[in-house]
Amino acid sequence: GDFARIDHHRKLRTGFPEVIWGPGKTPEQIIEIMQTMRQNHPTVMATRIEPEVYEKLSAKIPDLVYYPSARICAITSQTSPPKSQQTITILTAGTADLPVAEEAAITASLCGFPVKRLWDVGVAGVHRLLSNWHLIAEADVLIVVAGMEGALPSVVAGLADCPVVAVPTSVGYGASLNGLAPLLTMLNSCAAGVGVVNIDNGFGAAILACQILRVAQKQQTAP
């Protein structure tokens, strides 16, 4: 259809193919885009897909896989991409941040990167974090997901020997301003080495983390 101009060379240019953002697209549009893309790409994925939308999509795309806690749909070919030697470690401050963290985890997995998960280690009980210090100290790259006051990335970045991708979430109420409060917290981090993405943007965090690990991969394969 005319409604979409698929960016077929994005993988060539940037290392990652275009990913379909679900909201504001009709199921018919998503189906048409997916079917066009699968002709050129081993993996095609769409984010922010609610279960009832998935039902409509899978009626037309039988091999579509759904990851409910991540709200992601994907078509993946048998021959998955070669796995990275390095890992993406993902932390959440609370249980309610899980959907955003899973969006990051599934995105990274579909891009061929191994993921470690550590949920519910927010700063209100800092020992939960400290007793997992080894995970942070050994990490190659960290994604830290937090709502409410969003303080976790600052504490983590002060302990970590690697880049930290900070994801504010809309978890909270009142003065959390739908995620603006943790967003500001993360941008103002006293600890350096933190890159921030949009509120609830688990997808973008994963691509940034993957992109970071690709720097090392390219370095290795360089002559």
Add this chain to the structure above:
Amino acid sequence: GDFARIDHHRKLRTGFPEVIWGPGKTPEQIIEIMQTMRQNHPTVMATRIEPEVYEKLSAKIPDLVYYPSARICAITSQTSPPKSQQTITILTAGTADLPVAEEAAITASLCGFPVKRLWDVGVAGVHRLLSNWHLIAEADVLIVVAGMEGALPSVVAGLADCPVVAVPTSVGYGASLNGLAPLLTMLNSCAAGVGVVNIDNGFGAAILACQILRVAQKQQTAP
């Protein structure tokens, strides 16, 4: 003068006398208010007094004392109020938060409460805080002062067995929005037991902390 209607009974009602807020008052007005108040109160204090204003005030009030890092002026009688057995412990995240913390410390001292100070223990190096855990664990009431991301009160409240008064500061730049960012952080604290005051309001934090210790004092003296 007609410009001020001094609240002579505030100490009777609330336990603490009125304190003069300097900004927006002429030196002449401050002098007149101080001289009227000293007739009824052993201690008279004014906050947010810049050095050049102090010069003008002390020309007319020779026994006026100035605390430069706290920007407070005070007249104190010899017979100071009986000291509390309990202490106010004040923490800052960074060095630049010091003026606000000193405003709290001097206010509390002038109200007759002992103060312990612990500066520059922000979350970017959380071991600085943890190596002072005993100070937090033993505290009667805590005042925690932080700018930038303002994450310190959350971490402290998760460790402390007492009320935490959180003071955001305007230290920072850009997305700190002159202190709005740490203010929001503190209001959204996942750790409970935190009461927040206005940006840079060291004075208000001290009065709240003193008011908290007075609850215990009244309890003791009750029959």
Add this chain to the structure above:
Amino acid sequence: GDFARIDHHRKLRTGFPEVIWGPGKTPEQIIEIMQTMRQNHPTVMATRIEPEVYEKLSAKIPDLVYYPSARICAITSQTSPPKSQQTITILTAGTADLPVAEEAAITASLCGFPVKRLWDVGVAGVHRLLSNWHLIAEADVLIVVAGMEGALPSVVAGLADCPVVAVPTSVGYGASLNGLAPLLTMLNSCAAGVGVVNIDNGFGAAILACQILRVAQKQQTAP
């Protein structure tokens, strides 16, 4: 489950056990957390529980008690904690502020502190407040709940001889900005001795008030 890392030592560290925040958790997650926690704590509570969620929880936890106006669920053992000698006095400005005030009242009760309630004494008819002056003058600690312009805590703090915990509510419309207006009012209070919590955060206000009364309790039991 992996989704939650319960902070079993929070009561040891801070005097109060972890409390489950309902939003963003599935009923299954809440049930699992509650059942794990009850093994270690005499009282287990969850806030922001809508009636239909309670129905699902009580099917699995038969002894779960629901406080509908407070939207709180709790499991409480027979042997309740020893009652405090001091009381938490809770005021609201209007009738619509009641759910937030009840969240505070039930939380405080479940923590073992007696509560006095005074509803609908907002500043538009200040005599309603003044005719209850004795309640304010005698209070040990006050929680003041108000939406719309949120002026009540300022007036109360000018009359009270004890700490005031101010809770803005999202009651109002238009320029109340979902509670930001009363939040700002309370932070700018001319009367000192006011600690502010997040919009609609009755729970946090109660824990702060309880923490304040514990200062006195500890003082008493100290040698």
Add this chain to the structure above:
Amino acid sequence: GDFARIDHHRKLRTGFPEVIWGPGKTPEQIIEIMQTMRQNHPTVMATRIEPEVYEKLSAKIPDLVYYPSARICAITSQTSPPKSQQTITILTAGTADLPVAEEAAITASLCGFPVKRLWDVGVAGVHRLLSNWHLIAEADVLIVVAGMEGALPSVVAGLADCPVVAVPTSVGYGASLNGLAPLLTMLNSCAAGVGVVNIDNGFGAAILACQILRVAQKQQTAP
């Protein structure tokens, strides 16, 4: 000059002549406007005039009068307008609100309306207000000026039997957001009968109050 298109008929249409707003005009422009206006109007006034600007104006307009605390300049003819039988009562919450209140008071006086002043009766010591209840109960129209939390107009409107014009001021710091906080407070007043004007707009408050008293004057002179 072409730079100003004086609205000579405004007095005919609205009852009050145009008033010159000083900021953003050069002294030469203000002088030219004043000299043109005085040919048609017995009183010509300019607001927001700093002392150094007044010096320049008075060099060219020798009979110009300056009201420093109100920052107003005026040319007034001998034959002043007939005085109203009704009075405008002006209250401030604090001493620092005085310049805004004086802008209102001088504007009203120059428009021929008598003014009563009551300064520094803010809600932190509500007895200061209550002990002046008779002034409020007898008022024809009230202007209430307040910064910081801006709670005074709500309390006054709950006591007053007449319209209340509320003026927020930029007095305060931090979360007062340069007067936005008291502005929101006043707009959200639970007490009805309150009309709000811009931050620091003493001039606009006075014209509204005068316009209100003119309703009664017109009623009287109607056949």
Add this chain to the structure above:
Amino acid sequence: GDFARIDHHRKLRTGFPEVIWGPGKTPEQIIEIMQTMRQNHPTVMATRIEPEVYEKLSAKIPDLVYYPSARICAITSQTSPPKSQQTITILTAGTADLPVAEEAAITASLCGFPVKRLWDVGVAGVHRLLSNWHLIAEADVLIVVAGMEGALPSVVAGLADCPVVAVPTSVGYGASLNGLAPLLTMLNSCAAGVGVVNIDNGFGAAILACQILRVAQKQQTAP
């Protein structure tokens, strides 16, 4: 019930009885308040009542009258209050502002003041306003209701010889920010003599306008 502390003397103090604000109250609470109030007041009214709430109320209060476009319910005794000789003229900028304008009109009528209505005279076709200039020129007091850019009160106040009460509405989208844009417009009006109330607050505008006309009434009946 304890949930409401009715302000029975408000009419004595301020000239108008308390009015029940519907949102956040259960139908049972509203019924109980109405039945208590009707024992002391000839007219009892409640605002922001949706049709389905009215159904529940009228089942218990058979003589309750509903004004659907104003979303107001009222009990009125036969002996209505004496009518004012002066009139409140209400203007709207567009058709969609009608519910707010009707809230003002019905409130004023129930308070005993005659109302003139002029709808849909916004500034995009300024001749619609100018061809009704006589209505503005003859008005005793004006209520001007506008959403979107909210420019109408400025234009009207430049033409009117009486006070203007400006009511911003939440009509609009995008950059109207739910009524904040017209609210700011009205507060910044270059034309003086404008008092602003909260977004969509037709009720408050009416009480202010009535209060203004009472100044003239009191003047007349004064000896």
Add this chain to the structure above:
Amino acid sequence: GDFARIDHHRKLRTGFPEVIWGPGKTPEQIIEIMQTMRQNHPTVMATRIEPEVYEKLSAKIPDLVYYPSARICAITSQTSPPKSQQTITILTAGTADLPVAEEAAITASLCGFPVKRLWDVGVAGVHRLLSNWHLIAEADVLIVVAGMEGALPSVVAGLADCPVVAVPTSVGYGASLNGLAPLLTMLNSCAAGVGVVNIDNGFGAAILACQILRVAQKQQTAP
């Protein structure tokens, strides 16, 4: 220098050469850019140049012309570009909006378009505008400059038979929020046919108006 990468083909692409934005550049940088650009362009201009900066520039560029009320500097060759047959009509609401309007006027003139000016016709005295209706009715394109409530473009667009470019200014105080209030007003205009530019952006308004007139010019010269 490396600090600037001059866009020499912008005139070819867009019809107008690059214009130097003064703030944040050192005088030395501006001089170097101007001297490079003059080799390719008959007219070189810089905006937001304060008088003291102009002094430094003219020491090195003797033929530099300064337009003080517009704060623009320009080098113009003798052979000015062919004049347009159509005119840009510029209106301001107040006198204080003049610098922004002059920035627009001088920019348009330097681009070869004739300008008509009409200052101080704001909506508080709408007859000032209506008595110039013919100017609006005959206009080819209008630039309307207004601060404070920013209502003028709406009224003008309801009268005009041509595109309206709206420029909000930072003239005002308090709730004008440094020009955000008139910006929002203009974006919410009920009258269609209005394009808005940044606060105080007289330059951008002029380029848009010139670009609009070029559409007609191109049409004429097309075969």
Add this chain to the structure above:
Amino acid sequence: GDFARIDHHRKLRTGFPEVIWGPGKTPEQIIEIMQTMRQNHPTVMATRIEPEVYEKLSAKIPDLVYYPSARICAITSQTSPPKSQQTITILTAGTADLPVAEEAAITASLCGFPVKRLWDVGVAGVHRLLSNWHLIAEADVLIVVAGMEGALPSVVAGLADCPVVAVPTSVGYGASLNGLAPLLTMLNSCAAGVGVVNIDNGFGAAILACQILRVAQKQQTAP
């Protein structure tokens, strides 16, 4: 009805008839306005009409046409207005911006102007835009529609030799703030020649673009 004061001469004054804005009007009101307007205007249109509202309208107005993706209803006479020789070129950044772009496209068509559409050429794959450079270079006037970061109008305006009308959309989440982020982006465009309209305001963008092309039409028909 009294609820609407139709601006029958708007077409005479401004070139375009009044268009009905659907939200906040009852179907009955819209029907009455449409039937009154059709007596004077060959084309009558209403925007923001949801399908279920259209059902109700078409029951009374059988010849009403509905454009679902644009959410526009229109009555059009057989004799359509003479077509313009110049074209409006409309671009979107993404697929989800389509409804706003169609609102613009249908409005322009109904006003008699030909439209070219180019969807999904956002800056994340800038080659999609560059490979359509000829469309931009040849355009008479451009409407550029974008949500999320809203960067497309800046890039386009740097390439285009004609006016650019920029339309921010509410497409996005989190820090897009319902369209405020792309609105700010467009207002701050470094490329000049951009006029911005309200968020999601495809209608307003079309009228501005049509108004721009009319300048050229008038020029041609001038003697």
Add this chain to the structure above:
Amino acid sequence: GDFARIDHHRKLRTGFPEVIWGPGKTPEQIIEIMQTMRQNHPTVMATRIEPEVYEKLSAKIPDLVYYPSARICAITSQTSPPKSQQTITILTAGTADLPVAEEAAITASLCGFPVKRLWDVGVAGVHRLLSNWHLIAEADVLIVVAGMEGALPSVVAGLADCPVVAVPTSVGYGASLNGLAPLLTMLNSCAAGVGVVNIDNGFGAAILACQILRVAQKQQTAP
């Protein structure tokens, strides 16, 4: 002094030593911190140092080096750290963004990473960027600095095969809101792989970029 608690192990934990943030510290405090730190670290640096502060510092620390365009001071030992094989490529949108970009460049250099600079390639003339495509395509990690609309990082990230660190600057005026507008633009980037830091935070961007390159370095040296 007690005012600072230097985090001597930060380099061990995070790979980079603590860096002194200049604002809010007295020159005496900075000198004392620098002299303490130099005992343990080969390089000691301070950011946001104005020239007059540098004068005071260098009087006590003769070997202090100043980088004026970056506003950085540093003490560096002869034996500089081993150079990375990979490079940090830094781009700016305009000339005025240079100080922030230089803060990043000097920080990275002092940390031992080579830097490539490309200034003034903003999107208003996108060919300036495209003609440097090879620099982007070959980059290991990119820092993209932009004020005003801040669109450059989106365009770059759509072309780059590596992580992009986006730095908004406070360059701009009006609706740029001191850098909030480009900050929001960058957070909403449609192109993935972008990590955002605080407004004007060149330092933080550099540390994040260095941290990213260290991932590759660690990978290489791993067995």
